[in-house]
Amino acid sequence: MKVYLKSFGIIACCVFSILTISCGGDNTKDEPTPTITPVTPDPDKAMTPTQQKEKLENVAIEFMNQLPSSDFDDISTLGNYIRNNYGEDYDWESVGDWARDLWDDTKQATGITDRESRWGYTIAYTNFNSLLMASNFTGHFTAKNGTWRRTDANDLQFIFDDQNGTTCVLKLVTSGHITKVHAGSIDEYQYYQGSTEYYDRTNCTIGVPENIVVTLTQGSKEVVKTTVKIDLESLSGEEFDISKNNLSLTTLVELNNGYKFNLSQVSYKANQKASTSFVMTKNGKEMVTLAASSTLSGIPACNASAFANDFDIDDYNTDNANAFNPYVKIDILGKVQIQGKVNDVRNFVEDLQDADDNYSNETKYKQFINNANSLMDVNVFYDGKAAKQANIRLEPFIDWSWNGKDYWTVEPVIVFFDGSSYSTFEAFFNDTNFKKTIDNFKHLANRYASLVDETINW
Secondary structure, eight states, X not given: OHHHHHHHHHHXXXXXXXXXXXXXXXXXXXXXXXXXXXXXXXXXXXXXXXXXXXXXXXXXXXXXXXXXXXXXXXXHHHHHHHXXXXXXXXXXXXXXXXXXXXXXXXXXEEEEEEEEEETTEEEEEXXXXXXXXXXXXXXXXXXXXXXXXXXXOSSEEEEEEOTTSOEEEEEEEEEEEEEEEEEEEEEEEEEEETTEEEEEEEEEEEEEEEEEEEEEEETTEEEEEEEEEEEOTTOOSSOOBTTTOEEEEEEEEEETTSEEEEEEEEEEETTTEEEEEEEEEETTEEXXXXXXXXXXXXXXXXXXXXXXXXXXXXXXXXXXXXXXXXXXXXXXXXXEEEEEEESBHHHHHHHHHHHHHTTTOHHHHHHHHHHHHHHEEEEEEETTOSBOOEEEEEEEEEEEEETTXXXXXXXXXXXXXXXXXXXXXXXXXXXXXXXXXXXXXXXXXXXXXXXXXXXXXX
């Protein structure tokens, strides 16, 4: 348990540098969760460490009580039945043959063969082009007598019975504008002859639809619905260049037990800004919200298709790549908020790297950590109020010693209002102070782990 809480602390302090490749923005549209303007509370109104411990524990227990694993029993039962009856032991050969035939039909030979010499043998690549469109992958597959039987249709469905004989339907529907995006290449081994290995190398372009809807119904009841909206209409040509092109995306997952997971306003504007917002609700009540944003600059020209084939960051000039004022806010039940930013991500990351490179030099290590702290401002708030009751900083500690020499590590610490009392996350969230919370969490985690074990292989 301590490990997970310690990891959460590190994430809270360093998430800014991680998120900058996918989030940013500087206005209310890009930051749907309003920021808090921190104010320093009056000394007589500042919460003590003990009061904050009690507050955090109460919120943690309330959060876990409102998300019991029993909420997912019905979904787990269905998932377990699907896995056991339509999983690896079921005959999927007809589906595989259908997909293979469609794939082969899309491949168009270019008439070009490339060759590479490797340690006494040759690899020959016969080149093809392929355009993959969701509209090509259609049909209704019905589970019957141990196999899937296909009939022609305008969408893609898998139809099967649950443990009670109720008809279930997994359905994929796409609509809206189609944007063609180059997605890299796929190599398929064909055969070996003489001293040459032969491969098909297929250059793939994907037709990305504007709208994607996936539903799972059980009789007349909709169990899960996932709605994805993608905007790539600003793309010129078929290459998505991360230094020039923009992307916006929303994803909404709705479950029949009242839970919704809404990833909204994911917006990437090349070398300008990016932003994202996530909200988890239960029966309309917000349980967790996350908003993040950052301004971006110096992103080098790089096509997204490069990530699919032996991508190496050293092949690109990232000397000027940076993110400024990345902002992250986490809100739990509207009762606990962690909000912060880093002024210069590049320098922040470099300071942490320099500290790591000098982990056996106490003076240099502490100096680099101090430099990193000067760039970050992370605060803890309660009930949405502007009074910052604590802040989070990075603190160097001796990790281990050997032969009279100390080796250093860094951990996030909670610094309380008076500045004289602080604690590492591991010590503050220990088994004594948070015993009831930890016991409840372990019980909840074990129950969810059982559910995951039942459903992981749908």
